[in-house]
Amino acid sequence: MMTVIIGGSGSGKSSFAEEYTQRISNNMQKYYLATMQVFGEDGRKKVERHRNMRNGKGFATIEQTVSIKDAIDRIKVPSESTILLECMSNLAANEMFWETGQKPEDDVVETVLSDINVLREKLAHLVVVTNNVFEDGIIYDESTMAYICALGRINRALTNMADEVVEVVVGIPIMIKKGN
Amino acid sequence: MKLVIGGYAQGKLDYVLEKISGGDMCARSKVVQEIGKNEQEVINTEEIVIVNHLHSWIRTRISEGGCPEEEIMLFLDKNPDCILISDEVGNGIVPLDAFEREYRERTGRILIELAKKAEEVERVICGIGHRIKERSF
Numbered sequence: 001m002m003t004v005i006i007g008g009s010g011s012g013k014s015s016f017a018e019e020y021t022q023r024i025s026n027n028m029q030k031y032y033l034a035t036m037q038v039f040g041e042d043g044r045k046k047v048e049r050h051r052n053m054r055n056g057k058g059f060a061t062i063e064q065t066v067s068i069k070d071a072i073d074r075i076k077v078p079s080e081s082t083i084l085l086e087c088m089s090n091l092a093a094n095e096m097f098w099e100t101g102q103k104p105e106d107d108v109v110e111t112v113l114s115d116i117n118v119l120r121e122k123l124a125h126l127v128v129v130t131n132n133v134f135e136d137g138i139i140y141d142e143s144t145m146a147y148i149c150a151l152g153r154i155n156r157a158l159t160n161m162a163d164e165v166v167e168v169v170v171g172i173p174i175m176i177k178k179g180n
Numbered sequence: 181m182k183l184v185i186g187g188y189a190q191g192k193l194d195y196v197l198e199k200i201s202g203g204d205m206c207a208r209s210k211v212v213q214e215i216g217k218n219e220q221e222v223i224n225t226e227e228i229v230i231v232n233h234l235h236s237w238i239r240t241r242i243s244e245g246g247c248p249e250e251e252i253m254l255f256l257d258k259n260p261d262c263i264l265i266s267d268e269v270g271n272g273i274v275p276l277d278a279f280e281r282e283y284r285e286r287t288g289r290i291l292i293e294l295a296k297k298a299e300e301v302e303r304v305i306c307g308i309g310h311r312i313k314e315r316s317f
Contacts, residue, residue, distance in 0.1 A: 008270030009281075010288015042281065135187065136272025144273065169268070169303060170185055171292035172312050 001125045001179070004162040006155065008132045012171035015053060017084055017129045020166070020173075022057055025082035028124055032059040033071050033083050035091040050086075059084065065094045069118040078122040085119075088112075088158070089131035092151045102143055105150045112154050120161065128162075130155050181256055182263045183298040184309070185291065191307035192265045193232050199309075200228060200263075213237065215255045229259050234266035238287050243279070249290055256297065264298075266291060 005020065007013030021030060032054060038047055054061075062083075064071045068091060075081050085091070096108045120126045133148060140148070159165045165177035186192050193211070200209050210227040214237055231237070234252075241248040256262070270288045275281050295301045301313035 008268065008272070008288070009274060010270045010285045010292070012288075012292045042278070132271040133273045134271065135268075138272065140273065148273065169312060170183070170288075170295040170301060172295055172301060174312055 001164075002120050002158075002162045003125070003127045003164045003166065004155070004158045004177075005127065005129045005166050005168060006132055007168035008135075011132075011168045013129055013131075013168040014050060014086060016166070016168045016171070016173050017086065017127060018054060018057055018059075021059075021082055021084040021125075021127050024125060024127075029076070029081045030057075030059045031071070031075060031081060031083045032061045033068060033085040034061055034063045035065055035068065035085065035087060035094065037065050037090070037094060066091070067115065068112075069115040072119060072122055075123075078124075080124055082125040082127065083119060083123055084127045084129070086129040087131055088128055088154060089133060089151060092154055093147060096147055096150060097143075102146070105146045105153075108150045109153045109157070113157050116158065116161075128158055130158065132167075181260060181294070181298050183291070183294050183301045183313075184263060184265045184304060185268050185301070186304035187271075188267055190304045192304045193230070195302075195304050195307055195309050196230060196263055196265060200230075216251055229262040230265065231255075231262060232265045234264050235269055235287050238266075238290060239283050242283055242286060248286070249293070252290060252294070264294060 001024075003020070003024070005013055005017045036043065036047070038044060062071050062074055068085065071083065072078055075083075092108060092112060095111055096103050096105075116126070116128070130151070134152060139145070159177060162177060163179040164175070167174045167176050184192050184196055197209065208227050209230050211230045211232050213231070213233050215231060238248045241251065266287070270284050275284070295313065298313060300311060302309040303312050
């Protein structure tokens, strides 16, 4: 089963995603797949806040900033495990922006989706958190626009695959695609 | 307290005023854009207090080094039946500027706390409101 959870910055999507994952995974092993590359004070604070939030909720943390299909090798029994992947916006950025340059939008979309498929097929449940970066009405430079388009395409493909899609608004979950 | 959120220029205030007075605008309401100013006046009013552009007030208080998180709660203690209106500001690319990031994060967190306290939360798009509080699954 696959679930997508989407929300903006400071929407409460992470907190909801953790509660949701706890609820659906019952006694199964839960993994938190952290995709953020940590830069600077802001980044460290964010990691700290999220770690505190997860404390005592029974997640094992896997850090994997690119090639997320490799995370499967670090899971004992995938078919009895749940992964909470946070966050697709970071993963897409990491797959696109390299020290050596920027990868084309199409390649990023393809890589991310094929990796997601590997996880989805092997796991009992995959929960993907993604970010709504699409509503500030700003026209950015070409490389940022390519990123926005890539993330938009990824999100659409993910929600198409997903059994459930939840949007989180001011901490309130709104079901926008309901499982059977 | 009621919380009304939505994007820029979605008709949130008009929606609220329309709902309160059934078309007869401002009949029983008072619209303010700042909290902590003219407090006395606000407390003594018989009218429904509507705080419009709450996000702008939060932004101003952050830039002035204030603590909007505490100030809004003090305001609510004195005005438990008010209506708060705020833009949703987190649905974009994370800004490079540190102040802009802080503004979005803190506004988001404040709105989450307000939504928890609110009896009702409505989200307005194109002038149409949806009640989103107490949906559960």
